[in-house]
Amino acid sequence: MKKKLALFSLALALAPSVRADKQAPPPPAAPKGFSVPQPKTFTLENGLGVTLVPYGTVPKVTVRLAVLTGNANEAANQVWIADIVGDMLTEGTATRTASQIAEDAAKMGGSVDVTVGENRTDIGGDVLSEFGPNLVALVADVARNPKFPESDFARVKADRLRQLSIARSQPQPLAQEKFRAVLYGDHPYGRLFPTEAALQGYTIAQVRDFYDKNYGAGRSHLYVAGRFDAAAMEAAIRKGFSDWKRGAAPQIPPSNPKSARAVYILDRPGAVQSTILMGMPVIDPSKPDWDALFLMNVLLGGSFASRITSNIREAKGYTYSPNGQLSNRYHDAYWAEAADVTTNVTGPAVKEIFGEVDRLQADPPSDKELKGFQNYRAGVFILQNSSRGGIIGQLEFVDLHGLPADYLNGYVKRLYAITPAQVQQMARKYIQDDKATIVVVGDKKVIEEQLKPFGPLK
Amino acid sequence: MKVSRRPGVLAALGALVFAAASSAAPAPAPAPFTVPVEYTKLPNGLKVVFSRDTTAPTAVVAVYYNIGFRIEPKDRTGFAHLFEHMMFQGSENLGKMEFIKLVQSNGGILNGSTRFDFTNYFEVVPAHALETALWAEADRMRGLAINADNLKNQQEVVKNEVRVNVLNQPYGGFPWLDLPQYANANWYNSHNFYGDLKDLDAATLKDVESFFKTFYAPNNAVLVVVGDFDAAQTMDWVKKYFGPIPSANLPPKPDITEAKQDKEKRATKADPIATRPALAVGYHAPPRNTPEYFAMGILDQILVQGKDSRLYQALVQKNGLTGDVNGGINSGLGDMYNINGPTLWDVSLFYDKDKTPDQILAVMDVEIEKVRTTPVDQATLDRALVKMRSDFYDKIEQTGGFGRADLLASFALFDDDPARINQLEEQFRQVTPAMLQKTAQEYLRPENRTILLIDPKGEAKAPKSGS
Numbered sequence: 001m002k003k004k005l006a007l008f009s010l011a012l013a014l015a016p017s018v019r020a021d022k023q024a025p026p027p028p029a030a031p032k033g034f035s036v037p038q039p040k041t042f043t044l045e046n047g048l049g050v051t052l053v054p055y056g057t058v059p060k061v062t063v064r065l066a067v068l069t070g071n072a073n074e075a076a077n078q079v080w081i082a083d084i085v086g087d088m089l090t091e092g093t094a095t096r097t098a099s100q101i102a103e104d105a106a107k108m109g110g111s112v113d114v115t116v117g118e119n120r121t122d123i124g125g126d127v128l129s130e131f132g133p134n135l136v137a138l139v140a141d142v143a144r145n146p147k148f149p150e151s152d153f154a155r156v157k158a159d160r161l162r163q164l165s166i167a168r169s170q171p172q173p174l175a176q177e178k179f180r181a182v183l184y185g186d187h188p189y190g191r192l193f194p195t196e197a198a199l200q201g202y203t204i205a206q207v208r209d210f211y212d213k214n215y216g217a218g219r220s221h222l223y224v225a226g227r228f229d230a231a232a233m234e235a236a237i238r239k240g241f242s243d244w245k246r247g248a249a250p251q252i253p254p255s256n257p258k259s260a261r262a263v264y265i266l267d268r269p270g271a272v273q274s275t276i277l278m279g280m281p282v283i284d285p286s287k288p289d290w291d292a293l294f295l296m297n298v299l300l301g302g303s304f305a306s307r308i309t310s311n312i313r314e315a316k317g318y319t320y321s322p323n324g325q326l327s328n329r330y331h332d333a334y335w336a337e338a339a340d341v342t343t344n345v346t347g348p349a350v351k352e353i354f355g356e357v358d359r360l361q362a363d364p365p366s367d368k369e370l371k372g373f374q375n376y377r378a379g380v381f382i383l384q385n386s387s388r389g390g391i392i393g394q395l396e397f398v399d400l401h402g403l404p405a406d407y408l409n410g411y412v413k414r415l416y417a418i419t420p421a422q423v424q425q426m427a428r429k430y431i432q433d434d435k436a437t438i439v440v441v442g443d444k445k446v447i448e449e450q451l452k453p454f455g456p457l458k
Numbered sequence: 459m460k461v462s463r464r465p466g467v468l469a470a471l472g473a474l475v476f477a478a479a480s481s482a483a484p485a486p487a488p489a490p491f492t493v494p495v496e497y498t499k500l501p502n503g504l505k506v507v508f509s510r511d512t513t514a515p516t517a518v519v520a521v522y523y524n525i526g527f528r529i530e531p532k533d534r535t536g537f538a539h540l541f542e543h544m545m546f547q548g549s550e551n552l553g554k555m556e557f558i559k560l561v562q563s564n565g566g567i568l569n570g571s572t573r574f575d576f577t578n579y580f581e582v583v584p585a586h587a588l589e590t591a592l593w594a595e596a597d598r599m600r601g602l603a604i605n606a607d608n609l610k611n612q613q614e615v616v617k618n619e620v621r622v623n624v625l626n627q628p629y630g631g632f633p634w635l636d637l638p639q640y641a642n643a644n645w646y647n648s649h650n651f652y653g654d655l656k657d658l659d660a661a662t663l664k665d666v667e668s669f670f671k672t673f674y675a676p677n678n679a680v681l682v683v684v685g686d687f688d689a690a691q692t693m694d695w696v697k698k699y700f701g702p703i704p705s706a707n708l709p710p711k712p713d714i715t716e717a718k719q720d721k722e723k724r725a726t727k728a729d730p731i732a733t734r735p736a737l738a739v740g741y742h743a744p745p746r747n748t749p750e751y752f753a754m755g756i757l758d759q760i761l762v763q764g765k766d767s768r769l770y771q772a773l774v775q776k777n778g779l780t781g782d783v784n785g786g787i788n789s790g791l792g793d794m795y796n797i798n799g800p801t802l803w804d805v806s807l808f809y810d811k812d813k814t815p816d817q818i819l820a821v822m823d824v825e826i827e828k829v830r831t832t833p834v835d836q837a838t839l840d841r842a843l844v845k846m847r848s849d850f851y852d853k854i855e856q857t858g859g860f861g862r863a864d865l866l867a868s869f870a871l872f873d874d875d876p877a878r879i880n881q882l883e884e885q886f887r888q889v890t891p892a893m894l895q896k897t898a899q900e901y902l903r904p905e906n907r908t909i910l911l912i913d914p915k916g917e918a919k920a921p922k923s924g925s
Contacts, residue, residue: 023551026593028564029586032515057513058851102765106841109848111764128848159781165733169628169916273626305558317614320622340622372563379565379584383858386514
């Protein structure tokens with residue numbers, strides 16, 4: 001099924017051990033060279049950063065304005081206001097209706113999309129190369145001149161209310177909501193959803209206020225990747241953005257996530273699976289251990305051939321798509337393993353997950369096993385840097401976390417320098433299973449007994 | 459948060475220059491873009507397609523077998539997909555997990571999927587590991603070596619796949635798995651192709667062996683290589699590893715035709731978990747590769763693709779009945795190119811309990827009737843063509859070039875002509891406003907459609923926490 005495509009996130013591996021009567025795979029040739037595409041970067045006087053990356057052969061170009069604002073800037077009683085501001089940006093500008101924005105973008109072969117994250121809001125699109133400068137002008141209009149029409153506000157809120165209702169009927173968002181609330185408490189990262197009543201009460205004045213306080217050139221960066229005329233593009237950027245107000249500096253409230261060993265059961269009577277999300281806070285991408293921790297996750301649970309997936313999927317058949325993750329934000333991150341498992345093996349699945357953590361803490365991986373995962377990560381790194389969207393995503397990561405300029409160019413070398421002992425050390429230092437928060441959405445009457453051995457039930 | 463499946467990237471036009479109907483300054487003419495295609499057949503019948511692209515030092519290996527879930531055994535629903543999983547469980551020279559580890563430890567990603575008319579397997583690897591990937595695909599084409607434990611394990615994994623995607627979700631299977639079951643009358647097109655859990659449990663090693671012998675032969679497959687490779691060297695490897703695999707006698711194809719529908723169908727599915735109603739409409743699409751099929755592709759762009767589309771504008775922007783409109787030709791499990799047999803053009807959306815389905819349909823029908831009764835203006839047609847060309851470029855770049863392999867494999871498998879990839883634009887360009895109207899009149903008839911409603915029985919409340 002097509003759904004299966006979602007499975008290959010990251011992976012690991014190791015050359016199979018070959019029996020004497022079996023034919024060995026032909027070994028790979030010497031790797032071809034790969035260098036990360038080189039960007040041209042400059043800054044406008046109002047503080048807007050600009051990065052241009054000529055890339056590829058097909059005649060398309062991606063333009064993305066990254067504004068450092070998002071859910072992290074929401075007040076406790078205004079959860080999702082950042083998302084609604086994002087929705088309202090494409091509902092009209094001073095000179096274009098919503099329909100005109102959509103039509104103008106479509107004539108270029110694309111659309112203007114707004115994606116609101118916790119730290120960053122991306123406004124942009126992907127169009128035929130010849131329209132690149134026109135898209136820059138359209139993105140500038142959407143980002144700078146929103147009309148915020150009152151007439152469309154009730155409809156946008158109704159759409160968000162529907163999304164909220166649907167999200168709350170799905171087990172994975174419910175697990176996520178609880179996990180976040182436990183780790184982050186009153187910090188914006190701990191508030192995944194608003195209440196319906198709060199959402200209904202939001203006003204267009206609050207939308208304008210959030211926009212005025214959180215949008216501006218000084219906290220934004222424009223990325224362009226693909227095939228384009230550099231001079232025409234730069235001229236369009238200067239014309240579109242030079243006189244944008246600088247605005248306030250980005251404000252991301254520091255987080256202080258906490259976790260203590262406990263099991264939280266959200267009852268979903270009759271559920272045929274239990275949705276497990278278990279993990280704890282870890283160091284963020286700006287810290288020296290990050291690359292080694294990331295590699296550890298790829299080996300532990302973050303790939304098809306990872307140890308946890310090999311165990312609870314390929315050996316035990318408990319689940320279809322388990323996934324180890326390092327969810328990260330500015331100066332913040334947590335590790336978690338997520339898995340939807342058959343209800344009657346909920347306890348055994350948690351046991352196996354902890355078992356794999358313990359095994360890695362007890363013994364370093366073999367050189368051969370680790371080398372397989374390093375090769376895998378290096379291969380994925382090439383793929384991540386071989387598409388317009390991927391290249392911009394990598395640069396946004398570097399910029400958000402304030403990583404050094406040679407972070408990407410030096411990545412593969414640093415990756416291969418990581419030792420088995422370091423990977424073991426990462427598991428010991430950060431995957432502290434005595435601090436794991438374990439959230440399970442499932443049929444409580446069946447799973448409660450199964451989960452009792454793993455911590456106090458909350 | 460994602461509750462519905464976005465349609466796969468719609469593809470279209472190859473190269474050439476469109477007079478873009480932009481109100482802005484006239485744009486410079488785009489450079490022609492042609493996909494290189496080399497096509498050969500081995501003596502054992504294996505189709506082989508090469509398409510070089512040296513943008514990145516990577517290569518795609520894709521093997522497509524001409525066996526989809528449509529024609530799986532009648533007493534074994536879901537078997538084609540279960541079998542796909544078995545292809546990762548062990549072959550002559552690679553034991554359990556070894557295929558996956560071999561690809562990943564050489565820096566590659568891999569996957570497989572089962573669709574209406576094919577089952578595919580692919581790897582995207584660093585260019586220097588191409589030979590290894592070819593060897594591994596040939597190894598499992600030569601034969602499987604699996605045991606009862608492997609089968610039992612994957613029966614459990616697949617049942618968990620059905621649970622996580624369908625049984626334990628609100629709107630599980632809506633509309634991609636549900637709609638074909640209501641809209642089609644021929645079993646081959648209308649059965650539950652994810653599989654009844656009982657049928658999945660009933661599968662035996664003998665079934666696996668028989669299915670492999672029947673369908674997994676080189677003369678029922680295509681191998682596509684895309685990316686940074688040397689063609690002569692790669693052909694040597696292909697001959698060395700795939701050449702000795704014997705061909706098989708293929709069974710006759712069952713009749714998968716779908717009788718003409720002469721009355722609108724309407725069905726309601728109660729969903730015990732869902733909290734908001736949902737609606738899908740599916741029309742039987744014109745036969746593949748006819749002028750009407752390409753016209754339907756253009757109508758799809760005009761009606762449902764993007765925020766500028768007529769249904770989005772009418773249902774979302776003007777009437778506020780929903781927040782988004784999804785759909786397309788074969789939108790649930792692919793696109794208009796990677797399907798061979800009968801398929802649907804569909805539209806689906808979520809709405810609120812204070813609205814009725816007939817309110818939604820009334821707004822939808824205004825737009826549908828418009829294309830049936832009024833010729834589309836040239837500016838709208840031009841915009842649809844630009845969108846298709848842009849989508850086509852996205853498709854051929856998707857997942858490190860896998861999207862390009864998908865088109866080439868489909869055209870080789872279904873049409874024996876992968877070079878069709880460079881003729882799509884011309885076929886769309888020949889579509890006229892008159893052809894659009896004629897196609898809409900014939901295929902967007904109410905009698906040609908099935909309406910599926912989701913009746914939400916779930917409570918809009920979060921579960922309670924606490925022990």
